[in-house]
Amino acid sequence: MKTVLIVDDHRIVIAGCRRLLSKGGEYEVLDATTAEEAFALCDERQPDVVVLDLGLPGIGGLEVLRKLLEKDPRCRVMIFSMHDDLILVSRALQTGAKGYLTKNDAPEELIVAVEVMLAGGTYLSHAMARELAVLNHGPGRRQDLTPRELDVLRLLGQGLILGDIAERLGISYKTVANTCTQMKDKLTLKNTRELIRFAIEQRFDL
Incomplete structure (x- = not known):
C-alpha cells in the first residue's frame, strides 16, 4: 500500500x-x-x-x-x-x-x-x-529578478514611492532608483510607470 x-x-x-x-x-x-x-x-x-x-x-x-x-x-x-x-x-x-x-x-x-x-x-x-x-x-521573466528587486517591485505594486521604499527597506534612494532601472532592463519595460503597472497587473504579493 x-x-x-x-x-x-x-x-x-x-x-x-x-x-x-x-x-x-x-x-x-x-x-x-x-x-x-x-x-x-x-x-x-x-x-x-x-x-x-x-x-x-x-x-x-x-x-x-x-x-x-x-x-x-x-x-x-x-x-x-x-x-x-x-x-x-x-x-x-x-x-x-x-x-x-x-x-x-x-x-x-x-x-x-x-x-x-x-x-x-x-x-x-x-x-x-x-x-x-x-x-x-517569454520576455521579461520575473524569476530573473534578485530578492532585492522582488522586494522593490512588491512595494511599487503597493503604491509606495521610491523614497518610502528606501525607508522601508533601509537602503538609499539611489539604490532604489538603480534597482528600478535594472528591473526595467530585465523586464523590457520603458519607464517606471510601466514598471508600476506591471507590478499591479501581476498582483505581485510575494
Missing part, C-alpha cells in the same frame, strides 16, 4: 484530503500539522508522496521543502497551496517539488496528481503548465 503524507496546519483540509484519497485508491494517509511533525514522519515512515502546504506556521513552506529533500533526495513532494502566483510555482519546482496544486483546483485533481507522482511523473494543471511555459520562455 502506498503512503501519502498530508502536511497542513488546518485539520479540515487534512480531513478533506483523506476523504478524497479514500475514494481514489488504496492509500495509507498520514498527517502532520507542523514542519517538525512532517520531518519526524518522513524519517520514520518514508512516505511515497508528501502533499505540502506552503502556509505552515513558523518555518516557510519552501524551506520545509528544501529540508525534506536534504534529508531524502528521493522524496516526492507536491505543493498544495492557496497561492497560484506563477513565480511561487516556478520557485517550488526549481527547489525540487514534483507537483503543484492549488486549493482552488477541482477536488478530483488531488487524486490525479498523487497518481501521476506515484508513477514517477510531475503534475501541474493544464492551465498552470501553459502559463508557466509562457512565463519561463
